[in-house]
Amino acid sequence: MTDAAHGPLAGLVVADFTRVLAGPYCTMLLADLGATVIKIEGPAGDETRHWTPPQHQGESTYYLSVNRGKRAITLDLDNPDDLATAQRITARADVMFENFKPGGLDRFRLDYEAVRYQNPSLVYVSITGFGAGSELPGYDVLAQALSGLMSVTGAPDAEPTKSGVAIIDVVTGLHAGLGALAALRHRDATGEGQRVEVNLISSALSAMANQSGAFALAGVMPVRLGNDHPSIFPYGPFPTADGTLVLAIGNDRQFIALCGVIQAMDAATHPHFARAADRSVHREELRPVVIEALASRSAAEWSALLSEAGVPCAPILSVGEAFDWARDLGLEPAVASGAGVTTVRNPMTLSKTPAAYPLAPPKPDADRAWVEEHLAGA
Template structure:
């Protein structure tokens, strides 16, 4: 893909994305679009994307954080305070089908790169703004702040412990997915009407949506959920239980599965106990049911229980480390690793499969300003 006019075979082939985002939510969104064939131009300031410096760990001198969310892109470094660089940035926005930006609200106005300015010149462009807490808030958009303010931390962790953040910047990831969904929906509208529009997503709204049943409990019934550790507020047993040599996660989502669980564990009395017959009974009677299950599970190791329960149709799983998780994915035929570009930089494979237009990985994550001349050719600016 050395020619700007050369298109990938993906479902988004021909869609040009001007990526004025950094860190996680925006770059994750644009990487997924690139995997699907979009031409993504990553614009960085002179200091570069912060994630280039977030290490260890690293791979060939580059932070794995940066590498994990930036494959498939072209990179150009632009200083908006330099007239020539600003002119290139504007030309890119005016050429793009999709503009994605995660500057603070109002941060691009003085450069003529805000939605109104871009729309006036390029009315077909879909402009996606990613903020922390909406267009009226200047609060920095850090994932951990969104986890705190959304209530996510209040429902994560042990009941007797402190509120806990998730082990990954999950709100950024969900917001990136929402940004991509919004961009594609707006492109569909643009293709039907010829008119672009402004799509706005923010971390707090994304977190509240992603909290689904927990946030829904409050919105619908006024119930303020509390931390339950690894337990589920509405389903039981649904979480880790000790065995003879480690923990096994049970996910018993209906009464039939519970009956089969009792049969495999050889606890027939529990299967007929009126306190445990229905899911609602088990949820309210979990303090009485848990010791029965723990005693029964203690006689075999987790691997044996997994085999027996899976054969009986009872959902369960061991708690795996990351290396074991990749091995399990391979054993299931999911092939979790993809290699990008001529350098074959490894990364996690795109999560969506297509029967006709599969994701592709022609470009490795770019070095800073690696594609300035390529971008100028894309914009019709001959390179001496």
């Protein structure tokens, strides 16, 4: 038995032994696309159930934000009957996700080799902090520190700063989902399952893209630049007569258009500013020119004028303002799932098989009867 068919992953059964963020975020996205996700929790429950404030109707919004669409069962793996249930779940699953410490599932015979023996076609996805050789707990802030992300985040004269969200957890969850789907493609073609391994540190270094690439390719050590970009200028927030406006000048054509609107055409032809690479090198010479020009009007006035001229710019919004702005564009960033719990919509739009949200985030052990019926083959 699986949940009512919807989406491209309908009929796919996922055994979800993950908790906190990277794994649950990944499996929630799969559930949105139709997968039947069985969330297995220990007696204490997912840690995020207890991470408050804030709360919604007495439940942690952290937990609610990454667990819709799932079936929940509480199992104590030290209890032989519960362990047998967990093993039966993995024996009938298409994909298993786990983020235990390396080796943490071995004594329960829920490690890859043991599960593969019972279910050779299973795709087994392991999410760790720093690979199988490390005992360091896989917390996002540790990965931000160890990956170098914090070393490039913040003002040059301030301390290293973490991202405002657990971005490495989120990126790792996306990598886990992509790896699982790739392995399923292979499984469907050959009948073979396989193990997929992702970790926070590798995901962080990959996601740092141009910054980590600068070191790998050219030996250039990235540094903190505040809101500046290492290769593009002007690119970031600038003061105006009444507030801040973000500019994103990605090419020479846009720079010429900017200069035209702010009445600084001398800068457009200046040998230090005419080309993107030169603007980056001579940014401290160009910065006061832009700031002085923008001081003559409000952020709203500049935004209207620059947008009309095709110059990329934007105000800095709060999260609430961002929801309103998206709605003004005809987008709906939030959706109600199941019993009316409103969460942030899946960002993927599929024209033929769209995401759906039939189940609210489950309460502890809410679906034990459903899981038992599933295992009975009904």
